[in-house]
Amino acid sequence: MASHRPRPAVRQEQMGEDPSSATLTGLLSERARRSPDREFLRFGDRSWTFAEIDAWTSRLAHRLIAVDGIQTGDRVAIMLPNVVHWPVVWLSALKAGAVAVPVNSSYKRADLTFLLRDSGARVVFTDHERAGLLKEVASAEADLTDLRIVDVAADGSAGFPATAPPVPAGAETLANLQYTSGTTGFPKACMLTHDYWVRLGWTCAAVTGLGPEDVLLTAQPFSYMDPQWNTVLALTVGAPLVVLPRFSASGFFADVRRHRATFFYVLGSMPTLLFKQPPSPDDLDNQVRLVLCSGVPVKIHAELERRWGAPWREIYGMTESGVDLSSPVDDASVVGSGSLGLPVPTKRVRVVDPQGADVADGETGELIVSGKPMMLGYWNRPEDTARVLRDGWLHTGDVVVRRPDGGVRLVGRIKDMVRRGGENIASAEVEAVLERDDAVVASAVVAEPDETFGEEVKAFVQLAAGVPADRTTAGRIIDRAGRQLARFKVPRYIEFVADFPRTPSERVSKPALKERAAAEPGVTYDLGPRRSTADTAAAPPTDFLDVRIVREVAVLTLRRPEKLNALDVPTRLRLASVVREYGTGDHVRGIVLTGEGRAFSSGEDLRSVPASYDEVRAAFESFHDITRAVVGTRVPVIAAVNGLAVGGASEITLCCDARIGTPATEFYQPENGRGITISNASSLLLTRLVRNHAMRMVLGSPRIGAEEALRIGLLDEIVPPDELVRRAVDLIVEWTPESITTALHLALLRPRPDEIEQAFAQEDIAARTAWESGVFSAGINGFWASKGSGAQPPVGTDPAPHDTNDTGDLT
The missing domain is CATH 3.90.226.10 (2-enoyl-CoA Hydratase; Chain A, domain 1)
Structure with missing residues (x-):
């Protein structure tokens, strides 16, 4: 367990200031100049310094311009698993003046075709495993026949200059088309600028107090936001970033100990999955001094800290807005409070009713935010942009309650609600209760159509090892939930599942879950037919x-x-x-x-x-x-x-x-x-x-x-x-x-x-x-x-x- 707190690279009082660099490429150049030989990226047993990554990305940027004909504003897609080539291609594309398009490496033909068409990507970097699929898609679609497919095993960058090409870029230059997880319909691409990224890294550096002596670790897919902002955070503070191939609850803390990580970020069901692992005498044998999390389970918050000996603090944001709220690291009163934190200095937040009027403290409403960082809008989606960004305020779709101390507590998503009769039920609230049960590893609550009430509550439940997936278990789980929830919130249906389809951010993908249940229904127990x-x-x-x-x-x-x-x-x-x-x-x-x-x-x-x-x-x-x-x-x-x-x-x-x-x-x-x-x-x-x-x-x-x-x-x-x-x-x-x-x-x-x-x-x-x-x-x-x-x-x-x-x- 870490006892030494290093000097922060960005002090907390500097959080509201402008970052030291206006662009992500400038930040890399600055870090390579100041700390050339310090470790930057670690994948498995190999690592690269800031200077090595700066030189590699410069060479590859020259190749993009000279060989692939990339011009300012062209889109370069990246379809790779968690390998070092991912951040290298990202930063190279930006140095060439291109816009990076992260692609989920598990995408199949339909998703891939949509994203390539929607983004208008001219080049895609991939590996041998995925190159065949990309070639099939490109050959089958008339408007994708000119797509260039580059295998990163031979990226062709050798021999090009190790200094960045003279491509102008500023704070408002577009850097990413970052596609959301697509919880409703096809994914939408958030237009994220250089300022978005460097300001996000700057703010998170001030929130965490990290410095050059820290070791950052991430396990989420690189196509998602988290490893990307972790990369920017590592550039901001001058510390190495360890990237795991994937998240594994059973092996995660062994990797944390092996790499002597002092910081990591988790979200969605990851905290619960980690907590459900059997306790080990080695739990406190780690160097972790801070964990950031989006969605710390209230009932196990204190236990998470006790078990691993470090503070777990809430941070709230969206792809559209970066970071909006954070909990002070030194404030132990937030433990188990359910608070999402307070607004960061560059953001304002409001809690409003459907008409846009502010609601009183203690009343539920939608969280809306303004300030920086913020996306420019959705790519090719002016109507969606106008619906979400209104008068400078981003409508998050999250239902919250403002606490007396100014903090914000999450209730649920506007679209993740069950409307049973005249009652609105937040799925997140029911899921939190279900997951307090030792028999439950994870859960997902959805609306089930009902003739009498319009919608009923259905829970998909993943059971702990050895727990029988039978009606008796279903009844016990519901009985326990019924002691903590209002009667109308208690699930009527339970379907046991072996696992959950997840978004790259490790959140349960409820649309995919419903599709899977429709195509391959599991055993569902009806705990209360209408009589x-x-x-x-x-x-x-x-x-x-x-x-x-x-x-x-x-x-x-x-x-x-x-x-x-x-x-x-x-x-x-x-x-x-x-x-x-x-x-x-x-x-x-x-x-x-x-x-x-x-x-x-x-x-x-x-x-x-x-x-x-x-x-x-x-x-x-x-x-x-x-x-x-x-x-x-x-x-x-x-x-x-x-x-x-x-x-x-x-x-x-x-x-x-x-x-x-x-x-x-x-x-x-x-x-x-x-x-x-x-x-x-x-x-x-x-x-x-x-x-x-x-x-x-x-x-x-x-x-x-x-x-x-x-x-x-x-x-x-x-x-x-x-x-x-x-x-x-x-x-x-x-x-x-x-x-x-x-x-x-x-x-x-x-x-x-x-x-x-x-x-x-x-x-x-x-x-x-x-x-x-x-x-x-x-x-x-x-x-x-x-x-x-x-x-x-x-x-x-x-x-x-x-x-x-x-x-x-x-x-």
Whole structure:
């Protein structure tokens, strides 16, 4: 842990002054003259001095002019990973009077084509790995055929003069077209001048108090802002910059120790990812004396400082504006406060309402800033520039609250809000709560369309190692969040993910996340479907129904495997309610019903055996309700029959549009043998499916295995157990292509509602007759006697799979 504080290159009271050099190229020349032999850039085990980089960039600038014909204002693109050639090409382009265009090195064809066209780049520097893609793009696009592609492995600079070419440049000369991460639509290029860069480096030098004895370190991609302003900061203070190939949470601090870094900058989820790493005895063995961060997690701020023994301070800015706010390094009161800091001397900030009027302290509003540094505007986007830069004020799109001390606390992004009913919910607030959970590594909260509330809260969650990605975990996470958030802010949906797509700045790319979820949906748990008051009142204390969304299909799973997924009236009503909710087709394209464990369901729960005809009627009605719900949907419903389906549960599968089974699938309807009549419109549905086999199934009560069920038409398909739900989902997707009238065909092919109701009426009469004759009660008593007791058997007794007296079904 560092104890010595070196002399700062720029004192804090100098922050508001003009930088010592007006241009970035002038700053490099000045540093090379004053500290020629001092280390400037370190990549891996190699390093270069200020003088070496100054000479190399001068030679390459001459080559750009002489060989590539670069003239003042031409654009030079850089598509490279984190290698030394990146900053060398950047600074060389500026010395040649060109404008640098950083390109994300992971871009594919569409993004790359857009950026090259939009920028009008004449030359692009790249490596062998990416040269082929660039050649494909250039040859395929008529307006890019003249693009020159230079492989940095042989940049052709040898032999040119080591002094800079005489190209005039001033503070307002354009230096970069810096493309934003493109969170909405295509990226926009911020026009950044030489003054922007040198002033940003000057301000950050004063904020940090860094000097020549420090060692700076960065791990973000060089195409993004951070390594670039870190480079300018290193030039300003005369200290070396260590550039890692990429950010790795597990190896980051080992690199910090190895390079004896005293300063680094992190943002987005990087602090949380670092904190989630297992503590090490080496944590305090480092030379770090300051960390700057954009978005220090409030709840772990103090722990970050304690664990690594250095202050972590907030700094706020945007690509458009450089740096706007900073927290004093010596002010420990900001730790855990959530403050973004105070305005730097060259900036003014306001917090305004949608009409542009200032809001009172403590009220939320949009942060707007003015001053220097500031972009000139967006390249080729005058309308976007006019929308964001108004009367000299940059509208950041960030929702903040001004604190009594003048500091600013971030609430969220205007466009990163969930509008649920009449409430606005900041995604950042919900994410912060979720990430306090030890089970959660990182999260991203987005809006999910909802018919009732307009939008619902959905959380994508990356779990810590060893934490199961199941519904129980989802419920626990939401329960914990619910203790810290207002009820309307608690996520309804959770989708577990292995990782997140990220912008070059290591922020989660929510547009990319949504696109990935749409193209390759993961398992989504619905922690609270909308239910009517009656359904809510009837819901059982433990919800045995799991609801998840897979590829736009609602998968409903009975989750009581230890009791063979036995059903009671509340669970059946809940199932019917959820089928109705998703059956509208507004949010899903189909429904799959299945069970957990070795049984689809063993039918009626013995705990709720009817003791009167009214209870018999209620039990039948709850099964009727499922049938009505299924046949009334506008989407296909498929039964994925994973195992034993007994009695009423077997009957539930009959009203589905298809039944897919596994080799373990078995249908069993023991009603007749117990003096109970069939229900759930089976008198209609069973004969439609299996015709003359229906009589044998009901009167003989045989167990029908998968192969026989397939032969007689009770099953449509048999698949391996691990493919069951996937196959059912595939079938629904196959049946529901866009613009096809699936709902109309379902209505034509299913039994008519009046046929269903007529079957219900006949079955109810038969049930009453059975009850009044005493056959029903005799059947129950006979079943109990077969268990060796005249009393009701224990709830959920696990039946032997081939003992007809040992099922849990009584319907």
